[in-house]
Amino acid sequence: MVLVDSATRGGGSVVLPGRRSAPASPPPAATSGPTAPRPAATAASPRLAKFHVPEILFGPGSLPEAAHAAVRLGARRPMLVTDPGLRAVGWPDRLCVHLAEAGLRTTLWDGVTPNPKDHEIAAGHEVYRAEGCDVIIAVGGGSVIDAAKGVALLAGNGGCILDFEGVDRMAWPIPPMVMVPATSGTGADVSQFCIVTDTRRNTKITILGRTLVPDVSVVDPHLLVTMPDWLNAATGLDALTHGVEAFVSRAHNPLTDHHALHAISLVSAHLVRTMDHPLEEEPRLFMAQAALEAGLAFTNAILGAAHAMSHQVGGLLDLPHGVINGVLLPHVIRFNAAADPCRFVPIAAAFGVPGDTVPDSEAAAVEAAEWVAAEVRRLADELGVPRGLAEIGVTEADVPKLSSMTMVDACLSTNPREADLADIEALFRAAL
Numbered sequence: 483m484v485l486v487d488s489a490t491r492g493g494g495s496v497v498l499p500g501r502r503s504a505p506a507s508p509p510p511a512a513t514s515g516p517t518a519p520r521p522a523a524t525a526a527s528p529r530l531a532k533f534h535v536p537e538i539l540f541g542p543g544s545l546p547e548a549a550h551a552a553v554r555l556g557a558r559r560p561m562l563v564t565d566p567g568l569r570a571v572g573w574p575d576r577l578c579v580h581l582a583e584a585g586l587r588t589t590l591w592d593g594v595t596p597n598p599k600d601h602e603i604a605a606g607h608e609v610y611r612a613e614g615c616d617v618i619i620a621v622g623g624g625s626v627i628d629a630a631k632g633v634a635l636l637a638g639n640g641g642c643i644l645d646f647e648g649v650d651r652m653a654w655p656i657p658p659m660v661m662v663p664a665t666s667g668t669g670a671d672v673s674q675f676c677i678v679t680d681t682r683r684n685t686k687i688t689i690l691g692r693t694l695v696p697d698v699s700v701v702d703p704h705l706l707v708t709m710p711d712w713l714n715a716a717t718g719l720d721a722l723t724h725g726v727e728a729f730v731s732r733a734h735n736p737l738t739d740h741h742a743l744h745a746i747s748l749v750s751a752h753l754v755r756t757m758d759h760p761l762e763e764e765p766r767l768f769m770a771q772a773a774l775e776a777g778l779a780f781t782n783a784i785l786g787a788a789h790a791m792s793h794q795v796g797g798l799l800d801l802p803h804g805v806i807n808g809v810l811l812p813h814v815i816r817f818n819a820a821a822d823p824c825r826f827v828p829i830a831a832a833f834g835v836p837g838d839t840v841p842d843s844e845a846a847a848v849e850a851a852e853w854v855a856a857e858v859r860r861l862a863d864e865l866g867v868p869r870g871l872a873e874i875g876v877t878e879a880d881v882p883k884l885s886s887m888t889m890v891d892a893c894l895s896t897n898p899r900e901a902d903l904a905d906i907e908a909l910f911r912a913a914l
């Protein structure tokens with residue numbers, strides 16, 4: 483798998499560090515991947531920065547705006563994608579009322595399960611076609627939003643969702659999309675990612691492309707109060723992982739850095755408060771903002787080894803994505819910091835390292851990176867996240883397959899430190 487350098491492809495998705503403007507003659511088709519030589523991850527070198535972002539409507543009570551957005555996008559017969567858990571707490575039906583008030587007859591489909599499966603997306607597409615739908619709306623967490631993107635992808639391009647694995651594999655436009663996140667972590671409502679479980683291979687595939695950035699994201703923090711505690715913890719750790727991996731990514735830029743660091747500081751300051759005082763509005767507001775900003779960071783800077791590894795564990799065992807990230811992230815931080823700890827100094831500051839500043843020296847950077855790794859683990863402990871992958875069902879026998887699948891995950895391409903198969907196997911074993 484490769485990430486396409488948009489500086490050389492125009493319509494591509496990722497701008498890799500160290501690249502300049504488009505060359506005059508023939509550009510390479512695909513220039514970087516897990517096995518390709520990598521440019522140096524220099525933070526200061528001038529380069530093209532590209533920043534994809536949907537229209538964002540943010541604020542408590544903003545749910546009805548999703549109906550207005552659908553009307554603006556030309557909806558006559560929208561399809562509302564959600565899951566049974568969300569239906570049980572009532573948000574999709576409430577939005578259906580707003581859509582009816584706007585004159586729209588909605589097809590509601592709730593056939594999505596966590597870690598959305600290839601066959602579920604095919605089934606959703608059948609519903610979309612049979613009902614003559616024209617706009618996709620999603621109310622839910624990352625699984626629901628990714629399933630909605632998958633349905634939109636098939637509606638525009640046909641075929642099987644697994645055919646689109648990789649970067650910019652879709653040829654045709656897709657229906658307009660309005661996303662309403664119901665968790666504070668996924669970032670899928672603003673991202674160009676669509677993660678789908680390949681049920682034949684028991685892994686997750688990554689579909690990446692500018693086309694998948696939703697048209698509108700409606701972030702209503704009121705929706706967050708219906709999350710169960712475990713999901714709040716898991717998605718909050720996912721947002722933290724997005725912030726950290728985006729900040730140290732080889733494809734980071736000053737625009738993504740700002741959002742990544744702010745997301746980290748918001749999670750550090752407010753996630754535990756949302757667990758202890760779930761009905762307080764202000765911490766929920768800040769966590770909604772954290773998820774949003776982490777999403778803006780990672781969709782443009784991409785991610786790293788923690789997500790590349792997490793996708794394989796999630797696909798194999800159908801486990802919560804954020805929980806897996808919470809277990810893996812400290813190990814990946816230590817692995818990356820061993821090569822270059824400097825990027826972890828600002829992360830430590832955002833995460834609230836004791837003292838006013840982190841001294842600017844190599845030794846202090848090593849110390850800061852270790853502090854961040856330990857602090858992520860301390861937070862995971864406080865949230866009740868298992869200390870190792872073995873506690874959630876991963877065995878030593880799974881490591882070779884998980885590791886080889888990790889090597890072809892798109893997210894590994896932007897990890898700041900080169901990782902070979904032996905490195906990934908060692909990381910999995912350390913995290914067991």
Ligand SMILES: [Fe+2]
Binds near residue numbers: 720789
């Ligand atoms: Fe994630």
